[in-house]
Amino acid sequence: MKYSKATNYALHTMVYLIALPKGNTIGVHSLAEMQDLSPTYLSKILTKLAKGGLIESTPGVRGGYKVSKAKDSISFLDVIKTVEGESNLFNCSMDHHEGCMIENVMIEAEQNMKDDLAAKFLIEITNKMDEQSINNIKGKAN
């Protein structure tokens, strides 16, 4: 059981987007280049984040992506939920779920993780980025 690479890419991308000056956008090409991955693949992930309401996009010349919420309000959980989906880590395929105690235990444990992830904000990561990286990103903004 592992988080997908897509989650990794999404988290890093969000950190970059948060580092952008307010209102600026950056294209998927630059974002992919910084993470050394294919733009088309990252594009899918960005579309997911956009549909999830975390970022917004503008097509066309000088278009790109920017965050669509207050930068200090975006939690790790927000990103992970959007990319990985909402379903539970443990899901039994049987159909007599009512009152299942095994599921209850698993769901409760998972909730502890989620609570923690909901209280951790990406801006904390961005705030600790070094000056050079920040300037690098700003330089790539549209």
Place this chain on the structure above:
Amino acid sequence: MKYSKATNYALHTMVYLIALPKGNTIGVHSLAEMQDLSPTYLSKILTKLAKGGLIESTPGVRGGYKVSKAKDSISFLDVIKTVEGESNLFNCSMDHHEGCMIENVMIEAEQNMKDDLAAKFLIEITNKMDEQSINNIKGKAN
């Protein structure tokens, strides 16, 4: 990201083994039948649990499996760790991990889940099984 079916099978199997009278063993055939799955596949999972020290096996006629620790000491985490392995949910493939703050956040969140799973014991599930199920298992002991 999901827990594997193997984890589900392992948890149920452990509940059954804990329900057995102390010292009794039960074969993989019966355990698989109760969960409606292939004995050979379950066998692999049981071997893993045995190597992990949670259960012990005796081959040969009237052999089978039994728990190898105090029944009230076996936690959900014990089982999950044995089946799913020890690696972290989030693992970045880059090689500059030192002091990575993203990883720190993820690992800490995961630890909250693990702490909870380590405090939940399978015997609680067994204790709440109905009489009929318990007797069914006892009847299949060797």
Place this chain on the structure above:
DNA sequence: ATATTAAAGACTTATATTATCTGTAATTGA
């Protein structure tokens, strides 16, 4: 108009999970 950008869908490839098949070794009991 044209260049640039995101979005969408079909498709392929890679990887992990799930499952089966076959054979071997250990143990019991007749």
Place this chain on the structure above:
DNA sequence: TCAATTACAGATAATATAAGTCTTTAATAT
């Protein structure tokens, strides 16, 4: 000793999911 029973190991196959590519379309600014 012999036969039945059981766990164990390894190869293989089947399936599901994730990861990544390719191509086309649509929107936008200059």
